[in-house]
Amino acid sequence: MKPSTSSRRGVLDRLNSQSVDVPPLPDPDASKLIQFDDPFERFKESLALVGGEVHEIEHPSQATSILNRIEAFSSAQRVASVLPAAVKSTVDLAMVDDPHSLASLDWMVASGEFMIAENGAIWVDGSTLPHRVLIFIAQFLAIVVPRDAIVHNMHEAYDRIGAPKPGFGVFVSGPSKTADIEQSLVLGAHGCRKLQVFVTS
Amino acid sequence: MSIPLPIVDHPTAARKFVTDDQRSPWHDQALWFVRSKRDKQADTLPEWEYLRSMASAIKTHTIANLGNYLQEFEKNATAQGAVVHWAADAAEHNRIVLQILKEHQTLRIVKSKSMLTEECGLNHFLEDSGIEVVDTDLGERIVQLRGETPSHIVLPAIHIKKEEVGETFHEHLGTDKGASDPKYLTEAARGHLRGKFLSGEVGVTGVNFAIAETGGLVVCTNEGNADLGVSLPRVHIACMGIEKLVPRFRDLAVFTRLLARSATGQPITSYTSHFHGPRDPESELHIVLVDNGRTRLRDSPEFRHALHCIRCGACMNTCPVYRRSGGHSYGATVPGPIGSVLSPTRDPKSYKSLPYACSLCGSCTDVCPVKIPLHHQLLAWRKELVGKGLLPWSKTFSMKAASFMFQRPRLFTFVGKVGRTSLRLLPHWLTHNPMNTWAKTRELPEPPKETFTQWHKRNRT
Ligand code: SF4
Numbered sequence: 140m141k142p143s144t145s146s147r148r149g150v151l152d153r154l155n156s157q158s159v160d161v162p163p164l165p166d167p168d169a170s171k172l173i174q175f176d177d178p179f180e181r182f183k184e185s186l187a188l189v190g191g192e193v194h195e196i197e198h199p200s201q202a203t204s205i206l207n208r209i210e211a212f213s214s215a216q217r218v219a220s221v222l223p224a225a226v227k228s229t230v231d232l233a234m235v236d237d238p239h240s241l242a243s244l245d246w247m248v249a250s251g252e253f254m255i256a257e258n259g260a261i262w263v264d265g266s267t268l269p270h271r272v273l274i275f276i277a278q279f280l281a282i283v284v285p286r287d288a289i290v291h292n293m294h295e296a297y298d299r300i301g302a303p304k305p306g307f308g309v310f311v312s313g314p315s316k317t318a319d320i321e322q323s324l325v326l327g328a329h330g331c332r333k334l335q336v337f338v339t340s
Numbered sequence: 341m342s343i344p345l346p347i348v349d350h351p352t353a354a355r356k357f358v359t360d361d362q363r364s365p366w367h368d369q370a371l372w373f374v375r376s377k378r379d380k381q382a383d384t385l386p387e388w389e390y391l392r393s394m395a396s397a398i399k400t401h402t403i404a405n406l407g408n409y410l411q412e413f414e415k416n417a418t419a420q421g422a423v424v425h426w427a428a429d430a431a432e433h434n435r436i437v438l439q440i441l442k443e444h445q446t447l448r449i450v451k452s453k454s455m456l457t458e459e460c461g462l463n464h465f466l467e468d469s470g471i472e473v474v475d476t477d478l479g480e481r482i483v484q485l486r487g488e489t490p491s492h493i494v495l496p497a498i499h500i501k502k503e504e505v506g507e508t509f510h511e512h513l514g515t516d517k518g519a520s521d522p523k524y525l526t527e528a529a530r531g532h533l534r535g536k537f538l539s540g541e542v543g544v545t546g547v548n549f550a551i552a553e554t555g556g557l558v559v560c561t562n563e564g565n566a567d568l569g570v571s572l573p574r575v576h577i578a579c580m581g582i583e584k585l586v587p588r589f590r591d592l593a594v595f596t597r598l599l600a601r602s603a604t605g606q607p608i609t610s611y612t613s614h615f616h617g618p619r620d621p622e623s624e625l626h627i628v629l630v631d632n633g634r635t636r637l638r639d640s641p642e643f644r645h646a647l648h649c650i651r652c653g654a655c656m657n658t659c660p661v662y663r664r665s666g667g668h669s670y671g672a673t674v675p676g677p678i679g680s681v682l683s684p685t686r687d688p689k690s691y692k693s694l695p696y697a698c699s700l701c702g703s704c705t706d707v708c709p710v711k712i713p714l715h716h717q718l719l720a721w722r723k724e725l726v727g728k729g730l731l732p733w734s735k736t737f738s739m740k741a742a743s744f745m746f747q748r749p750r751l752f753t754f755v756g757k758v759g760r761t762s763l764r765l766l767p768h769w770l771t772h773n774p775m776n777t778w779a780k781t782r783e784l785p786e787p788p789k790e791t792f793t794q795w796h797k798r799n800r801t
Contacts, residue, residue, distance in 0.1 A: 146631075147426035150582065153635035154407035159644075161404040164587055165397045167594070171387050185607060238572050242538055257385075257597075258607035271619065272571035275564045275611075293593040293608075303554055303589060303616055305420050310596075310612040315564040318604070319479035319495065321502045322370050323522040328478060329530060329537070330564025330611070 178256035185259030189313030191334040199225035220248035247277035251284035265307030280331035348671035357666040377605025396711035399648035409552040416555025420617030430460035452566035454546025476565040491667030494653035543570035547580035556616040560609040598709035602652040648710040655704035677704035695721035763787035
């Protein structure tokens with residue numbers, strides 16, 4: 140559908156009919172923003188607070204053996220992974236054309252770009268995902284992220300992303316959750332029920 | 341809008357909720373719990389106040405230059421393949437959405453939380469055209485199944501007890517009769533909504549922030565419902581008020597740090613999704629920019645700051661009136677302090693009682709992450725309403741009488757004497773008669789033994 144132009148003109152005319160003088164945009168003074176002595180420790184605390192679990196590993200392949208100790212993983216039928224070195228896919232993502240066919244996905248193993256200490260979030264770049272629905276539709280989610288990829292706060296996070304690429308990117312902080320029924324926190328609202336984070340050194 | 345709205349009388353509308361001595365205190369405590377979580381999170385950041393000032397400055401700057409930023413946003417979003425639509429009012433917004441749906445022969449849409457679509461009455465409009473609308477946020481789904489509207493902008497079902505959710509789910513989703521465990525009910529909703537997600541033909545979302553510099557959108561959820569709703573179908577419609585813009589990508593840092601901490605006391609929402617253009621060449625991203633009174637609000641130096649609102653709900657959680665009277669008593673899409681500022685700008689006559697649903701305690705102003713001087717604005721509204729001659733007779737008459745008396749010291753002394761004597765002498769049944777609404781839940785003060793003037797004479801002269 141082609142947008143009509145008359146309302147556009149109307150809105151802009153109304154906005155431009157009255158000019159308002161204000162100071163320029165502020166830029167944050169980095170010295171006033173929180174820094175942690177040990178950002179990784181802080182990340183772990185933040186992630187625990189939002190309901191995620193951290194595993195420190197030396198080599199990506201250790202992820203599989205740790206996951207195998209989790210019932211929901213060892214009995215999983217359909218596992219998708221973008222990091223075969225960490226976990227092998229049982230689903231051939233290259234063959235998936237329609238994202239709806241991922242509805243029965245049990246696990247998704249994704250690759251995280253970096254961690255944020257202040258809130259336990261991990262930046263996942265959409266270009267690493269063959270389908271963006273993967274991280275939302277899987278019953279369980281694991282993200283693998285390198286140990287040295289960490290920033291203190293959101294200002295550093297956006298600076299690190301720089302200019303966003305066309306497409307999609309998401310900060311994931313813990314599993315999906317809701318407290319819409321009497322403020323009782325329930326993990327696993329619509330997205331993943333649990334979040335495992337593997338930090339590789 | 342041409343249809344006159346019914347006049348909301350807040351005290352009358354709130355009566356049922358306030359006098360429910362189970363629900364009102366329960367609601368009050370639930371919100372105070374959220375407010376306390378907010379305080380804890382705010383305290384973790386030494387730069388909290390600095391962030392609030394920055395957020396306020398960024399918004400002030402953006403709203404002042406909104407025309408330019410909207411054009412910049414449109415240009416960049418279009419370059420990435422999105423289609424940008426402009427709607428002057430709610431009706432046009434609804435028509436645009438319907439038109440897009442018709443072009444795709446859509447019968448079912450899944451929608452994540454969007455106060456804007458509530459404001460525009462999109463659900464009913466689409467349902468009247470035969471389209472099934474499924475609200476996918478759990479709280480919104482609960483109120484939708486119950487045929488209600490959200491009573492809070494972040495916690496739509498905060499006024500509903502788990503037993504009531506259980507009944508609703510038993511009726512609509514076939515859960516066990518009498519079940520009220522939140523975990524069990526959430527799991528049932530998850531199953532029910534999975535089916536809806538998979539059959540949704542178009543995903544509609546609100547927008548938390550749009551970025552002029554990049555043409556991108558940010559949507560924040562805890563449930564992941566917005567993402568699930570738009571990553572399956574090929575068409576994503578994002579509806580936003582024109583005030584949602586931020587100039588630069590890095591400005592998002594300030595707002596993502598403030599939003600969830602203020603709203604629910606979380607350090608950030610579970611998912612903060614950034615969309616730049618449609619998913620792939622076969623997909624579509626439509627962005628509907630809606631004015632619906634916002635440009636007019638911008639023209640008002642007094643109330644312009646209300647456009648800074650990022651819809652976090654913190655002012656509601658802290659408001660002593662909101663907490664006890666419930667969101668529905670405001671008769672508006674946005675309740676609480678910010679709703680009481682915004683609603684009269686739409687229609688002063690219908691919403692004239694809302695600026696009085698306030699004790700002027702100022703707590704809302706203290707918690708607002710973008711520093712809207714909410715209680716000052718509510719006071720300003722009261723002045724405005726007097727100027728517009730919209731005050732009820734009972735209020736204007738008593739104000740005039742009081743002013744007459746305060747200008748006449750002798751009369752004042754005399755009236756004081758009469759008052760003190762009658763406080764002592766009048767029987768309770770007379771002061772607490774059904775006509776005197778003030779005395780409904782209050783006792784009159786003990787009359788003092790002497791006046792201040794007498795005391796002053798004795799002690800200070
Ligand atoms: S007015 Fe301020 S506190 Fe209230 S919802 Fe808006 S941003 Fe939040």
